[in-house]
Structure formats: C-alpha cells, structure tokens
Amino acid sequence: MSAAPQLVVHRDKELMAQAAAARLITKIVDAQSARGSASVVLTGGRNGNGLLAALAAAPARDAIDWGRLDLWWGDERFLPDGDPERNYTQAREALLDSVPLDPRRVHPMPASDGPFEADAAAEAYAAELANAAGPEDHGEVPTFDVLMLGVGPDTHVASLFPELPAVRETERMVVGVHGAPKPPPTRITLTLSAIRSAREVWLLAAGEDKANAAAIALSGAGEVQAPAAGAYGRSRTLWLLDAAAASQLPSSLYPPAIA
Numbered sequence: 001m002s003a004a005p006q007l008v009v010h011r012d013k014e015l016m017a018q019a020a021a022a023r024l025i026t027k028i029v030d031a032q033s034a035r036g037s038a039s040v041v042l043t044g045g046r047n048g049n050g051l052l053a054a055l056a057a058a059p060a061r062d063a064i065d066w067g068r069l070d071l072w073w074g075d076e077r078f079l080p081d082g083d084p085e086r087n088y089t090q091a092r093e094a095l096l097d098s099v100p101l102d103p104r105r106v107h108p109m110p111a112s113d114g115p116f117e118a119d120a121a122a123e124a125y126a127a128e129l130a131n132a133a134g135p136e137d138h139g140e141v142p143t144f145d146v147l148m149l150g151v152g153p154d155t156h157v158a159s160l161f162p163e164l165p166a167v168r169e170t171e172r173m174v175v176g177v178h179g180a181p182k183p184p185p186t187r188i189t190l191t192l193s194a195i196r197s198a199r200e201v202w203l204l205a206a207g208e209d210k211a212n213a214a215a216i217a218l219s220g221a222g223e224v225q226a227p228a229a230g231a232y233g234r235s236r237t238l239w240l241l242d243a244a245a246a247s248q249l250p251s252s253l254y255p256p257a258i259a
C-alpha cells in the first residue's frame with residue numbers, strides 16, 4: 001500500500017518548522033498512548049534541523065515521554081564521531097542534548113572513525129534495525145511511526161541521490177553511498193524499501209532552492225531521476241512546504257490557501 005502525497009504549505013520556513021514540530025509532538029504522544037512507545041526517523045539538513053530546534057523551543061515538548069522514544073536516522077554523512085557536519089552531531093545540538101532520552105533507544109548511524117568502512121557500517125546498521133523489528137513489523141525494519149526526510153535541491157532524500165546505485169537498491173535496507181555529488185562523498189543511507197516501511201513519511205521542503213525539486217518530484221517523475229518521488233509511507237505521505245518551496249508547483253497541486 002502507498003499513500004498519495006498530501007501537501008501543507010506554510011507562509012515561511014520558521015512557521016513551517018514550528019507547525020511541523022507541533023505535528024510531531026502530537027504524533028509521538030498519540031503513538032506512545034496507543035502502543036506504549038514511539039519511533040521516529042530523523043533527517044539531517046537545514047529543514048530537519050530547523051524542525052528539531054523548533055521542537056526544542058516548544059513548551060509542549062514536555063508532553064512527550066522522552067524515555068519511550070526510539071530515534072533512528074535516515075542517512076548519515078560518513079565522518080568521524082563529533083564532526084560538526086554529521087547529522088547526529090547537528091541533531092544533538094538542535095535538540096537531543098536538551099531532552100531526557102534513553103540512550104539505549106537512540107540509534108545514530110556509525111561514524112567513520114569506528115570499526116567499519118561505509119559498506120560494513122551500513123550492514124551493521126541494517127542488523128541493528130532488523131534486531132529491533134518485531135513479528136508485528138512488515139520485514140527487516142521496525143514500522144516507524146514517522147520518518148522525516150529533507151528534500152535536496154536536486155530531489156535527493158536521505159542520501160539517495162538521482163541516478164546513483166543506492167536509489168536503485170531493492171533488496172537491502174541500508175547501503176553505503178560513494179561519490180555523492182554533495183559533500184561528503186561517502187555516506188550511509190536507508191533505501192527506498194526501508195523508507196516505505198514507515199507509517200508516515202514527511203518530506204520537508206522550505207526555501208526557494210527547493211521549489212524546482214518539489215515541482216519535479218510531485219509531477220510524476222521517476223524515483224531514479226527524482227528520489228523524493230519514491231518516498232512514501234504506508235498510511236500517509238505528507239509534504240510540508242513553505243510558500244517559496246511551493247512556488248513552482250503545478251496549480252492542480254497547489255492548495256487553495258496558505259496555512
């Protein structure tokens with residue numbers, strides 16, 4: 001099953017980040033109430049970190065039971081632990097270091113100064129995911145409640161770049177990426193198969209430099225040429241945009257009002 005994308009367009013990127021943070025708080029609280037815990041996949045990039053910073057500033061963040069939240073990552077820049085360009089480092093700074101998470105439930109992707117090179121690190125992360133998947137899940141990864149993805153100006157999501165082998169992968173859940181066009185060239189990423197195991201996939205796109213990517217991905221492009229087009233959730237696919245990122249969408253897709 002796949003979910004046709006729903007679009008929500010906000011006035012600007014600050015409001016988008018605040019509204020997305022409010023939405024995420026509600027999702028996590030609802031999942032914890034329904035299932036006892038919640039699982040969220042974080043994204044790197046400007047929009048993902050903006051959302052985390054907005055969450056850190058939201059008084060309602062205290063509604064979340066942080067000790068019953070599992071955190072995973074959609075991709076990682078394969079750099080040494082603590083490198084300021086690592087998605088994990090940036091998420092810590094934006095939010096994670098200021099909330100009482102259970103460290104056993106926080107699952108950063110491996111760093112380049114650990115025991116693995118990128119492909120082996122991807123395998124290790126796939127094993128960690130498989131270990132967390134239960135019989136109620138649909139395969140080799142847990143059924144994430146929310147999986148967030150920043151959308152790059154070239155339509156990449158996670159570290160799935162147009163035309164590179166990772167976006168064509170159909171068997172493995174996590175792969176190493178070599179020769180990425182955006183630095184650093186070596187990365188680790190969930191594949192589209194892993195992404196599609198999430199209940200909800202949220203794509204975040206704010207800023208004029210995302211307008212072309214959003215228009216292409218939402219206008220029927222193929223996932224190999226436009227990876228964002230292949231990212232969808234089991235029950236919901238939500239594009240959260242600001243007006244600048246929505247400015248090139250075909251009028252048939254553009255919602256009637258800006259929230």
Ligand SMILES: O=C1O[C@H](COP(=O)(O)O)[C@@H](O)[C@H](O)[C@H]1O
Pocket residue numbers: 043044045046047048075076077087149150151152153157158159182
């Ligand atoms: O390098 C990455 O880029 C994308 C998009 O980032 P943005 O700054 O253009 O919003 C991000 O989603 C991904 O996690 C990250 O590794």
